[in-house]
Amino acid sequence: MTNSRLIDQNNNNRLFRRLALITVVVVYLLILIGGIVRSTGSGMGCPDWPKCFGSWVPPTEVSQLPPNYQEIYGAKLKGEVEFNPTKTWIEYLNRLFGAFTGVLIFGTLLASIPFFKKDRPIFYMSLAAFLLTGFQGWLGSKVVSAELSPFIVTLHMLLAIVIVFVLLYVMARSYVGKVEVEKVVNKPLINKWLKWTIGLSLLQVLIGTQVREAMDDVMVNLGNEGRNKWVENLGVSFYIHRSYSIVILFLHIGLVYLLSKYIQTKGVVSKLSNALLAIIIVEIVTGIILAYLSVPAVAQPIHLTLATVAVGMQFVVWLLLNAESVFTHKTALKAENMNV
Structure with a gap:
């Protein structure tokens, strides 16, 4: 060339x-x-x-x-x-x-x-x-x-x-080939933990959509005047969503711990996992604000967006850790990197 x-x-x-x-x-x-x-x-x-x-x-x-x-x-x-x-x-x-x-x-x-x-x-x-x-x-x-x-x-x-x-x-x-991805010991354990984290996080997002649908009905029935009673009328989906957030937090703390224990060098995955834990904490805080401060409008879109960002980052971490098995045509990519 x-x-x-x-x-x-x-x-x-x-x-x-x-x-x-x-x-x-x-x-x-x-x-x-x-x-x-x-x-x-x-x-x-x-x-x-x-x-x-x-x-x-x-x-x-x-x-x-x-x-x-x-x-x-x-x-x-x-x-x-x-x-x-x-x-x-x-x-x-x-x-x-x-x-x-x-x-x-x-x-x-x-x-x-x-x-x-x-x-x-x-x-x-x-x-x-x-x-x-x-x-x-x-x-x-x-x-x-x-x-x-x-x-x-x-x-x-x-x-x-x-x-x-x-x-x-x-x-x-x-x-791939343009960022430094850490060498990970005990990758099967990390992958299993990541898959559970992604799957359960997606389930949490799905439950959150049910809460949002219930919120739409409550808003119509009670109006803005009854805003302080919105949350207590959401039903069981809200309480499941709220309690389930503890599981999600535990999964992310565990992910950061496992990566810090089994990675040999610091790279993009470590940075992403630390940022991911911070996002989850902020998301839970916005959820608390929604639940106990009469659902302020400014917190709702932030809560939703942080949830989608978190799931996306989990997916990227999994992709980067498993790049050689997930992505095909690696020979061409490696040849390209050697020529750069």
């Missing part, structure tokens, strides 16, 4: 790695914004889709709407549509950020094309992320047409987590 071709290839690889990392961060920001939309009750801030009150740029005051706008847009909402510029623009900005995220994922797909010959899974998984994003956009329209059906809203959020996992796989694969 000539020096010029090698330089071009290295530049393409570097561009892809940076773009994949930026895309993952932006997807997490989109999950955070989606949480803000839900916690502020802005999900129907735009009662139609893809436009907002029939316009590509939503109004800022009610005088910009037809006098009978409630009749026009409130039919499917049982006449309860009420223009609120703050909620309208929160939802509209969520849609714009979603479109921007889609552009970034498409850019990641384009940047993955050079990998088609040397490491096809990177291209195929980038394509999968793009197709899933298109489906996610369609599902977003169903969220509006279904009048914020709890099942559709939850499915919308879970699909976002799937997209994150696909992008994390692509990103981790592209970084």
Whole structure:
């Protein structure tokens, strides 16, 4: 391989790695914004889709709407549509950020094309992320047409987590050979602990979606005036979710302990595991704030986003520790690294 071709290839690889990392961060920001939309009750801030009150740029005051706008847009909402510029623009900005995220994922797909010959899974998984994003956009329209059906809203959020996992796989694969991964003694024990941690954390997220659905019902029944009684009316799913957090904390403390005991050198996995434990602690703190401070709106999206970040980091740690067995075409990757 000539020096010029090698330089071009290295530049393409570097561009892809940076773009994949930026895309993952932006997807997490989109999950955070989606949480803000839900916690502020802005999900129907735009009662139609893809436009907002029939316009590509939503109004800022009610005088910009037809006098009978409630009749026009409130039919499917049982006449309860009420223009609120703050909620309208929160939802509209969520849609714009979603479109921007889609552009970034498409850019990641384009940047993955050079990998088609040397490491096809990177291209195929980038394509999968793009197709899933298109489906996610369609599902977003169903969220509006279904009048914020709890099942559709939850499915919308879970699909976002799937997209994150696909992008994390692509990103981790592209970084193999570019970051220092520790040599681990007793890897079978670490892997078993990690798998239990990932599985039970996903279960905790799923229970959390049930709590969120129960919260939606309580909010409708009690209204904002009864906010201090929201938590006590959530039912058994909330108490399971709250108590289960102790198990999740124990699993992460155990993971950090095992890694500190069995790793031979300090590297990216140690840093990720320490950061992961800190995120879990902060997430539990936000859960306590939600439970005992009458569910402040600012804590809800933070709690949700930290949960998805934690599960994603667990997945990356597992991928990096098992790179040679998880990722295929390692011969080509190792040959490339030797030429750099």
